[in-house]
Amino acid sequence: MRSFDEIEDHIDQLSVDHQSDLTNAAQKLLQLGEETLENWIFARGQTPTNETREGFRLLALHRQGARGEPSFNACRETCRELVYHYNLMAECNDEIQNARALKMGCLVAKHLCLFVSGKSQAEELGEFCCSSKPLRSNGN
Amino acid sequence: MPEPKKYKRVAYYPGCALEGTGHAYNRSTKAVGKALGLKLDEVKNWNCCGAMEVKNIDPKLQTYLSSRVLSIAANQMNHKVVMAPCNGCYHNLKKAEYDLTHDPDSRKVVKKLSDKAGHQTYEAGQAETIHALDWIKEAIGEERLKSLITNSLSGLKVANYYGCMYTRPRHIFPEKDQGPGSESTSQPHFMDDLLAVAGAENVNFPLKTACCGGAHTLSDSDTSTKLVLNILRAAEFAGADVIATECPTCHSGLEMHQIRAEKKFGEKTNVNIMYFTQLLGLALGLKPRKLGIHENISDSMQMMIEKRILP
Numbered sequence: 059m060r061s062f063d064e065i066e067d068h069i070d071q072l073s074v075d076h077q078s079d080l081t082n083a084a085q086k087l088l089q090l091g092e093e094t095l096e097n098w099i100f101a102r103g104q105t106p107t108n109e110t111r112e113g114f115r116l117l118a119l120h121r122q123g124a125r126g127e128p129s130f131n132a133c134r135e136t137c138r139e140l141v142y143h144y145n146l147m148a149e150c151n152d153e154i155q156n157a158r159a160l161k162m163g164c165l166v167a168k169h170l171c172l173f174v175s176g177k178s179q180a181e182e183l184g185e186f187c188c189s190s191k192p193l194r195s196n197g198n
Numbered sequence: 199m200p201e202p203k204k205y206k207r208v209a210y211y212p213g214c215a216l217e218g219t220g221h222a223y224n225r226s227t228k229a230v231g232k233a234l235g236l237k238l239d240e241v242k243n244w245n246c247c248g249a250m251e252v253k254n255i256d257p258k259l260q261t262y263l264s265s266r267v268l269s270i271a272a273n274q275m276n277h278k279v280v281m282a283p284c285n286g287c288y289h290n291l292k293k294a295e296y297d298l299t300h301d302p303d304s305r306k307v308v309k310k311l312s313d314k315a316g317h318q319t320y321e322a323g324q325a326e327t328i329h330a331l332d333w334i335k336e337a338i339g340e341e342r343l344k345s346l347i348t349n350s351l352s353g354l355k356v357a358n359y360y361g362c363m364y365t366r367p368r369h370i371f372p373e374k375d376q377g378p379g380s381e382s383t384s385q386p387h388f389m390d391d392l393l394a395v396a397g398a399e400n401v402n403f404p405l406k407t408a409c410c411g412g413a414h415t416l417s418d419s420d421t422s423t424k425l426v427l428n429i430l431r432a433a434e435f436a437g438a439d440v441i442a443t444e445c446p447t448c449h450s451g452l453e454m455h456q457i458r459a460e461k462k463f464g465e466k467t468n469v470n471i472m473y474f475t476q477l478l479g480l481a482l483g484l485k486p487r488k489l490g491i492h493e494n495i496s497d498s499m500q501m502m503i504e505k506r507i508l509p
Contacts, residue, residue, distance in 0.1 A: 130362075130366050130367050131366055131367060131368070132362045132366060132408075132409050133408075133409075134384075135384055135407050135408070136405070136408055138384070139404040139405075142404070143404070161435060162404060162432065162435060162436070165404075165405070165428055165431055165432040165435065166404050166405065166432070168428050169405055169408050169409075169425065169428045169429070169432075172411075172421060172424050172425050172428060173408070173409050173411075173425065175421075176411065176418060176421035176425070
């Protein structure tokens, strides 16, 4: 599993390098989102699920990570936007539209990575969000 | 559907930020309200809602602090509706309402502290808390608003940014997700609706409810800057001229970290940042100074002139 920093770098590269292979890029984008959430779930002492929700493992992972209290769900919509951008690329044959979707999808994936890494690494952020509290309570 | 009449005159809870960094939001909210014929009665002797700081240390104390504001509005001022334009205040007042409805321990603590402070205890259901977006949308409505627009925002591309607290957690906003006409927690649209009526073109902005990093600002400024930079880039990539905000914390975070991103990471972005009330005020023909546009860090005057929204 790659670290948050490595995931961030890969997202940046994907945004620039894969414009010619958009089908693969869409899959990679989704996978980077999943890896972000895997880091979060491992940090909580759990094993990331291989199940899917609405056809996507990313959404099942988010559901797994956000379970319990307090449940603010601040990255729920970011995950759903990532799936939406994946779907745009998977379903549309227009290369220009797909290239735009990839670029915006990368910004969405990056936000997810920055947000999850931020709440996982920095202490004293408060209990407003779903899972910083369990992380710190476990001494991670 | 709520009754529009009850929103025409409301108790106004500006909260701490609107007396400091969010002063332009305070000013533009009042100016727009006046232009629309709406009345704001500021909550007397209001206190901090408990914000993030108190909530982290003692959540029930935060519930009490928010309940005191509601108590003054309901019991001393006889108001049934409290309008809070700040997302943090709005969220905390809604959370207090939820806790007082569902948690007997919270009721006990609030009663004890209210007695000690010497004021009447707030009882759940005495007042309804609304945001500035609800206030304008419900009290005026889109058709009436359209008839009052004298300076269309036509040609202006807007990314509407709601931040994370306006819709979360979902269970404290029972009036949302109630079908047509109600606000959505996953795809909020009230700000989009109002600015579209004012003539603006709303761009598709996937980070409209993403975190601005406000809670990281002091403990980890770099994370905040990166989160904001990402929001600014996404708005630019979406084609926006301006990001419309409805929260003073998000607004000042976007403005300050836009500058910090350039200084610290050499990353310059050009998208402007304005409160939705400032944009609406311009569309209603109000002067920029009345709307506190000169108080913004992000200088949008030139852009407004180029877009022919200002002469």
